[in-house]
Amino acid sequence: MIEEIKKGSIWRKWDLHIHTPNTHLNNKYNCSYKEIAEKIIEEEIEVIGVTNYFIVEENEITELKKYLPNETLVLANFEFRTNDKNKSGEYINSHVLFNLDKVSISQILESLSRIPLNNIADDNTQYCTIENIKKYGADNITISFDDLRKQLERDFSIWNDFLMVGVNNGYGGFHPDNKPRNIQLAKKMDKCSNLIFGRASDRNFFLNLEGPRKDFFKLPKPVFVCSDAHSLNTIGSEFTWVKADKTFEGLRQTIFEPQERTRIQENNPKYDYEKPYFSLINFKEDEQIFKDDSDLIFCESTKTLPLNPNLVTIIGGRGEGKSMLSEYISSSFYGKTGNKIGEFNKTEKIEVEYSKTILNDDEKILFPLGENEHSVDFIYISQGDLKSKVESQDKKSLLADSISKLAKLEKPEFDNDLNKLILSSIKELQELEQFLKINENKIDYLKKEEKKTNEFISNITTEENKEKLEQYSSNLEKIKNNTSKSTELKSLTIYLNDIVTSINEKINEVNEEVNLIPLLTEEQNIFKNQLEAINNWLNKIFKEISDLTDKNNKIKESFNEVYKGDLSTLLKDVDKFQTVLLTIREKISKVTQKNKRFENLKKIIFISEKDKESLINKIKSQYSLQKTKLEQDWNNFTDFEKNDDLNDAQKEIMENLLQDLSVEVVIEFNESSFYEKIYHCINGAVWRVKNNLKAQKEYFEINDIDSFYDFLENKFLEVCESNNGLDTERLTKLFFDSNEQKDYINVYPILKYDGKDLNKISVGQKGTVYLKLKLATEAFSKPIIFDQPEDDLDNEFIMNNLINLFKELKKYRQVIIVTHNANLVINADAEQVIVATNDKGKLKYLSGSLENELINKKICQILEGGELAFEKRRRKYKIQ
Known part of the structure; x- marks a missing residue:
C-alpha cells in the first residue's frame, strides 16, 4: 500500500453506487455483508459508494467495512427523489456523496432531519429521518432539491465534505426532451451537480466534446458509470476507472481533470498504450555522490522510489537535490551527459529498474549504478542544454545539423558517379x-x-x-x-x-x-x-x-x-x-x-543544348536536387496525416508541435572559405597577389553561387590557359571536386518559427523550437527526462502549449521533469510528485500524488510560480 501511495495517481476500479441488504427499495440481496464484501474484492473494486434512498445508516457502513481491506475507500452515497419530474413523469433523482473522513453519519442525519418531506398524507410537516422513511415508504416521498442543497451548504462545506451528483439517464434521470421547461430543469440539475452518474454514451456530452452542452457550460464534468447494484450478481457489472488516490480528494481530481482522470472501459487504461518506462529507484545504502566530496550523499532512508509511467515531476528548493537525482541516474547510461561539476561516485548502492513494456510486469531490467554505463534508449535534456544548443550564432551550422538529425533530414550528398x-x-x-x-x-x-x-x-x-x-x-x-x-x-x-x-x-x-x-x-x-x-x-x-x-x-x-x-x-x-x-x-x-x-x-x-545538359549545369542541378530532397524530407516529416500508425489524438499532438515551424532550404556559398582555398592555389613567386584578397576577388569575380557558376561556364578554361601563377591541378580540384566544394558550398535547412529566422527570435523561443522538433521525432515511444525546461523555454510556450503537450504526451511515453514551475506540476496534472530535501547533506526523496495532502502542502511551500500560478493552485485545490 505504501508503495502504491509513493507511485502517485494510478488507475483503479471505482463503483460509487452500490446498495446494501438494508436498501429501502428493490432489495434483491439474499446474502450477507461479508458476501458482498467478498464480491467487491473479487471484482477488484477499490472505492465504493454505499448507497441507500434518503438515509444511509451507520451500520450499513460499518458492517461492510468490517469485511473489506483497510485500503478500500468507502463513501456514503445518499440517493434522493426530488419534487421535479423528468420527461417520462418520473421524479428526478439526485445523489450526494459524503466524505466520511470529515463528517460522520450522525452529523449527516442530523442535517437531513431539517429537510421537509413531500408527497405524504399528513397535515403536519414531516422531515427526512429514518423513522419517516420507513413509516411513509421511500417510494412514496420526495424532497425539494433546493431545500436539500441549501441545507447541506448551511451545515457542511461543499467540495470538502460532500459533492452533488446528477443523474442523466435511467430511472429518475434529468435528460430532457424538447420542451422548454424540461430543458431548463436539466440545465439547473447539470449546473448544481459536481459530477454525473450516467452511461458511457453520456461521457462525451458532459466533456463538451459533442452536443450543445458546451454552448451553456464551459466546464466539462466527469461521468461515472456505476452498477447501481441491488443484488450480489450485479456488483462489478459496471464501474468506472479512476486515476487518483483512494481518497475524497482523489474524487475531486476527477472534477478538475474529468477527461484524463476517468475512463469507462473494460480493461485497465494503464495498458491502452504500449511504452517502456523507468519503474523504480532503489536506495540500498547511503551513496556518496561525488568522488571528491564526502559531504553530500543519497540517503538510504528513501529506500524504494517507485516511478509512475506517466508524468513524474521532481521538485525542491535550491540545493535540495532535485536535479542531482536526474543527472546522477541519466549519466549512468550511454550518451547521456549533464553539466554537474565533479565526478560522480557510483558503487552500485543505487539501482534503477527499467520496464521494457507496460504490458508485461515481468519484462524488467534492474541496473546497478556503477562505473559501467548501461544501454537504454531515452531522451535526456539536462539543465541549460537547450539554451547551449541554440543561443550562439557561431553554432549556426551545428544547429542546422541538429535540426536535420531531429527531423530525420538526410544530409545531402553529391552524386559520387557524377563527381x-x-x-x-x-x-x-x-x-x-x-x-x-x-x-x-x-x-x-x-x-x-x-x-x-x-x-x-x-x-x-x-x-x-x-x-x-x-x-x-x-x-x-x-x-x-x-x-x-x-x-x-x-x-x-x-x-x-x-x-x-x-x-x-x-x-x-x-x-x-x-x-x-x-x-x-x-x-x-x-x-x-x-x-x-x-x-x-x-x-x-x-x-x-x-x-x-x-x-x-x-x-x-x-x-x-x-x-x-x-x-x-x-x-x-x-x-x-x-x-x-x-x-x-x-x-x-x-x-x-x-x-x-x-x-x-x-x-x-x-555548353548545354536543348536535349543535353552540360556537366556544369549538372553541378547546378545536383545542388538543386539536394535542396529539393531536403524540402521533400521535411514535407514527409511534417505530413503526419499520411501516417497510419498514428491515431487522431497523436496526429493532433504532432500538429501542435509542428504548426509554427517551417523550413527554408538554402544553397549557401561561403565566400571566405572559398578564397581561403584559392590562396593555396597561387604561386606567390609568379603572381604577387597571394596575400592580397582584394586583388584575388577582383580577378576571379566570385562572391556568390551564381557568380561561381558563371566563372565555371565562361572563365575557368581561360584562367587555366593563362598560366598566371596558378596551380592548375589544384585549382581544378578546388572548382570541380565535390569533396572540395563541401568546404564552401553547403545545402542546409533554415528552420523558421512563426515565419521568423531563428536569429531573429529570443533564446527561449529557440529552445522552444528545438524542443518541439526533439519531441516530434519520437513523440510516442521512449521516456524523456527534462531538467528544468522553464529555464530554456519561452514562458508563453510553457503556459499556452507545453502544459497541454505534456498532458497529452504522458499517455504515450513516460515524462520526467525536474521543475520549480508550479504550472508544470499542477496544471499538467502530474501523476507523481517527488519532493527532494537536503537534510544536512543527506538527500532524501518523498513521493506521492497531487491529491496527497502532504505532497499538496509541499507543493504550496516550495513552488514559487508567481501570482498567476498561486491563483490557479487555489482555484484547483480550494486553498484559501
Whole structure:
C-alpha cells in the first residue's frame, strides 16, 4: 500500500453506487455483508459508494467495512427523489456523496432531519429521518432539491465534505426532451451537480466534446458509470476507472481533470498504450555522490522510489537535490551527459529498474549504478542544454545539423558517379589541351611531314617500277595493320579469360565450407562465343598476312627480272618511307580525333543544348536536387496525416508541435572559405597577389553561387590557359571536386518559427523550437527526462502549449521533469510528485500524488510560480 501511495495517481476500479441488504427499495440481496464484501474484492473494486434512498445508516457502513481491506475507500452515497419530474413523469433523482473522513453519519442525519418531506398524507410537516422513511415508504416521498442543497451548504462545506451528483439517464434521470421547461430543469440539475452518474454514451456530452452542452457550460464534468447494484450478481457489472488516490480528494481530481482522470472501459487504461518506462529507484545504502566530496550523499532512508509511467515531476528548493537525482541516474547510461561539476561516485548502492513494456510486469531490467554505463534508449535534456544548443550564432551550422538529425533530414550528398565523371572529363580536357599544344601534334605540321614523305617516295619511284612499288607499299601497310589488330585480339582473349578466372576465384571464396556453386568450365565459359569469334578472326588475319607476304615476295622476284639497280636498298627505302608515312597518317588520324574530342568535350562540360545538359549545369542541378530532397524530407516529416500508425489524438499532438515551424532550404556559398582555398592555389613567386584578397576577388569575380557558376561556364578554361601563377591541378580540384566544394558550398535547412529566422527570435523561443522538433521525432515511444525546461523555454510556450503537450504526451511515453514551475506540476496534472530535501547533506526523496495532502502542502511551500500560478493552485485545490 505504501508503495502504491509513493507511485502517485494510478488507475483503479471505482463503483460509487452500490446498495446494501438494508436498501429501502428493490432489495434483491439474499446474502450477507461479508458476501458482498467478498464480491467487491473479487471484482477488484477499490472505492465504493454505499448507497441507500434518503438515509444511509451507520451500520450499513460499518458492517461492510468490517469485511473489506483497510485500503478500500468507502463513501456514503445518499440517493434522493426530488419534487421535479423528468420527461417520462418520473421524479428526478439526485445523489450526494459524503466524505466520511470529515463528517460522520450522525452529523449527516442530523442535517437531513431539517429537510421537509413531500408527497405524504399528513397535515403536519414531516422531515427526512429514518423513522419517516420507513413509516411513509421511500417510494412514496420526495424532497425539494433546493431545500436539500441549501441545507447541506448551511451545515457542511461543499467540495470538502460532500459533492452533488446528477443523474442523466435511467430511472429518475434529468435528460430532457424538447420542451422548454424540461430543458431548463436539466440545465439547473447539470449546473448544481459536481459530477454525473450516467452511461458511457453520456461521457462525451458532459466533456463538451459533442452536443450543445458546451454552448451553456464551459466546464466539462466527469461521468461515472456505476452498477447501481441491488443484488450480489450485479456488483462489478459496471464501474468506472479512476486515476487518483483512494481518497475524497482523489474524487475531486476527477472534477478538475474529468477527461484524463476517468475512463469507462473494460480493461485497465494503464495498458491502452504500449511504452517502456523507468519503474523504480532503489536506495540500498547511503551513496556518496561525488568522488571528491564526502559531504553530500543519497540517503538510504528513501529506500524504494517507485516511478509512475506517466508524468513524474521532481521538485525542491535550491540545493535540495532535485536535479542531482536526474543527472546522477541519466549519466549512468550511454550518451547521456549533464553539466554537474565533479565526478560522480557510483558503487552500485543505487539501482534503477527499467520496464521494457507496460504490458508485461515481468519484462524488467534492474541496473546497478556503477562505473559501467548501461544501454537504454531515452531522451535526456539536462539543465541549460537547450539554451547551449541554440543561443550562439557561431553554432549556426551545428544547429542546422541538429535540426536535420531531429527531423530525420538526410544530409545531402553529391552524386559520387557524377563527381567522378566531372573530374575525369576535366582531366581529359586538360590533357587534350596540353597534347594539342605540342608542335608535333599540330595538324599543319603533320600535313607538311606527310607531303615531304610522299615526295621522298616519288623521287625513288620510276614509271617502270611505280606500279609494283605501290602494290608493295600497300601490302606492307596491310600487313602492319593486321599485325596490330592481331595484338589487340590476343589481349582481349587474355582479358576475357582473366574474368572467368576471377569469377571462379570468387566462387571458391563463397564455397569455402560447402561447394554449392559449380565453377565455370571451358564448356560453360560465358565468353565462349566471343572467344570462338576472336579465334576465327585471328585465323583470318594470319592467313591474310601470309597471303600478303607471299605477294610481296613475288613482287621482289619480278623486280629481279627488270630492275638493274640495288633492289635491296630500293625496297628498304620504300619500306622505311612507307613506315614513316603510315606513322604520320596514323598520327594525323589520332590528332584529328583528339581535336574532335576536345571540341566535343568542351561542349559536354560547358555548353548545354536543348536535349543535353552540360556537366556544369549538372553541378547546378545536383545542388538543386539536394535542396529539393531536403524540402521533400521535411514535407514527409511534417505530413503526419499520411501516417497510419498514428491515431487522431497523436496526429493532433504532432500538429501542435509542428504548426509554427517551417523550413527554408538554402544553397549557401561561403565566400571566405572559398578564397581561403584559392590562396593555396597561387604561386606567390609568379603572381604577387597571394596575400592580397582584394586583388584575388577582383580577378576571379566570385562572391556568390551564381557568380561561381558563371566563372565555371565562361572563365575557368581561360584562367587555366593563362598560366598566371596558378596551380592548375589544384585549382581544378578546388572548382570541380565535390569533396572540395563541401568546404564552401553547403545545402542546409533554415528552420523558421512563426515565419521568423531563428536569429531573429529570443533564446527561449529557440529552445522552444528545438524542443518541439526533439519531441516530434519520437513523440510516442521512449521516456524523456527534462531538467528544468522553464529555464530554456519561452514562458508563453510553457503556459499556452507545453502544459497541454505534456498532458497529452504522458499517455504515450513516460515524462520526467525536474521543475520549480508550479504550472508544470499542477496544471499538467502530474501523476507523481517527488519532493527532494537536503537534510544536512543527506538527500532524501518523498513521493506521492497531487491529491496527497502532504505532497499538496509541499507543493504550496516550495513552488514559487508567481501570482498567476498561486491563483490557479487555489482555484484547483480550494486553498484559501
